[in-house]
Amino acid sequence: MSKLEKVSDKELIRMIRHDRTRNTGFRMIYERYHRELYWFLRKIVWTHENADDVLQETWMKIFNHLDDFREESALKSWMYRIAHNEALQFLRKNRRQVTSGSQDLSSVDLQADPWFKGNKIHEILLKAVAQLPERQRQIFELKYFSDLKYSEIARILDLTEGALKASYHHAVQKITHFVKENSEGI
């Protein structure tokens, strides 16, 4: 077990609360989570360039707001929520700019992306998730693309676990329905 793995998130939070250990604490939080946050975002915004943009904004938000983190949820789920909010904001912004020439996700040709190694069905699946209503999408992505528990997601989204599970279940149904409708002939 590495030195970093031995330190709990709570201890890292304590480190950033003290001037002497603050920068080391930031560094360790970054080391622990930067890769998994990247992969989480990559599945939401699809391309490497998009994920890179959103990831930088996410870290900026995390560093700026860590002092305000009240530990009402786990550090990890708090960070995932920030990452997901940043991703949604990025996608909204892209949708608004679509008329002025920027590319909306729905029009992205993933097969032409050199960093995408999936096939057509993977692309359809990503589009199936993207067509979900925003709240349902948020619930699905937080549950499926991260390993957060229902209780943690319910806490950060201020929902009951029952409502969360119901919404997730509906999202899964919509995705499978979308895939069936759009994969005929593949």
Next chain:
Amino acid sequence: MNTGIHHKGLPEAMEEIRSGQVFEVPSGYFEELDSRIFNSQTQGKRSTARPAFIFLRKYWPVAASVALLMMIVWWMNRDVISTDSNVVNLNELHDFIQEQIMEYDIETLAGMASGEETSNLFPGDTETLETYILEHLEDFETILY
């Protein structure tokens, strides 16, 4: 193409998305990201968070307040603490009094405190007092140095 349903109700291919195996990342990206996030202050990048920068941003109002307070104290004391070598340093004067206070006769001190002896020792009005101090400045210096 296989679109078989996954045991969680999702197509199996969704698991391949979840595992990240359908995506690739440019080689050396994470190392480069690391330096962008932590070391690019001098490069002037827009969106790279830097704890040191954030720390300064958080505490600059405190630093500014301290600087302002120091300026106010200096301003208020500038007539007392002067670079003029003829003016007695307040701290030295205080130390001198503390050291010498036991040399004074207690009754005289008590009398000075009540004002009985003051009129005999020093002139009454401020203007005359200033003249008195200037005339006896050398005596004060002899006492102090």
